[in-house]
Amino acid sequence: MHGARAGPAVPAYACAVTTPARGADGPALPAVIIAPSLLAADFARLGDEATAVEVDADWLHIDVMDYHYVPNLTIGLPVVQSLRKVTSLPFDCHLMIDEPARWAMDYAEAGALNVSFHAEACDDPVALARALRSEGVMAGLAIDRDTAVEPYLELLPHFDTLLIMTIKAGFGGQAFMPELLDKVRTARRHIDSGHLQLRLEVDGGVDENTVIEAALAGADAFVSGTAVYGAADPGAAIRALRRSAHAAVSNRS
Ligand code: DX5
Numbered sequence: 001m002h003g004a005r006a007g008p009a010v011p012a013y014a015c016a017v018t019t020p021a022r023g024a025d026g027p028a029l030p031a032v033i034i035a036p037s038l039l040a041a042d043f044a045r046l047g048d049e050a051t052a053v054e055v056d057a058d059w060l061h062i063d064v065m066d067y068h069y070v071p072n073l074t075i076g077l078p079v080v081q082s083l084r085k086v087t088s089l090p091f092d093c094h095l096m097i098d099e100p101a102r103w104a105m106d107y108a109e110a111g112a113l114n115v116s117f118h119a120e121a122c123d124d125p126v127a128l129a130r131a132l133r134s135e136g137v138m139a140g141l142a143i144d145r146d147t148a149v150e151p152y153l154e155l156l157p158h159f160d161t162l163l164i165m166t167i168k169a170g171f172g173g174q175a176f177m178p179e180l181l182d183k184v185r186t187a188r189r190h191i192d193s194g195h196l197q198l199r200l201e202v203d204g205g206v207d208e209n210t211v212i213e214a215a216l217a218g219a220d221a222f223v224s225g226t227a228v229y230g231a232a233d234p235g236a237a238i239r240a241l242r243r244s245a246h247a248a249v250s251n252r253s
């Protein structure tokens, strides 16, 4: 059970986060979450590609693009509904669409664990976050390459994940942009000083090397498409990412 119907008393995400988030008491290291992105999978075999990472992945990242907010067109609601039937992995739905309020609740109802939408695509991000949470689903705020994070920091108490793009949203296989890690550092400082319970996720160009940079900057959830599905053994690639991320997180002060 990963989705929207657990009931409001126990957040749905409680079943997926196996170690404590960085929180008010802050003794524990954040759990490392590895979320392979289906965007890099073989779209003719999506069900098999999802189950291929079931043992090793924490979340399955699903990129929803509408050909308007970004120039690409990918997976939509019927595909997510069908995938929900073939894997027990928690779904991390990343909406790169205009007017996410029109669609986000449908992804919640389809069984997503987390639904992220882009900050500037939404008129009232807090209202949408509240609506998602009221359904027992995690609410995610996404920050694209050209969007500053500072104006949105005060909204973070309303969210469960903050997704910071380390590329320009729209396509997989792009090179990681280390200069965007300043936003991750800024967000990490804000999360820690405010004692916020929030997963800090990076997305774009994350591989065995760049995952270390992102983890050192403060990320604790890592989306990776090409480095997982482009590998001969996706499971082994996920394990390698996790090892690198854990080592880096352990070295973070
Ligand atoms: C791009 C997507 C990413 C993409 C990452 O807009 O949001 O999730 O799948 O793919 P890689 O890891 O190949 O950069």
Ligand code: ZN
Residues within 6 Å of the ligand: 037, 061, 062, 063, 094, 203, 223
């Ligand atoms: Zn994504």
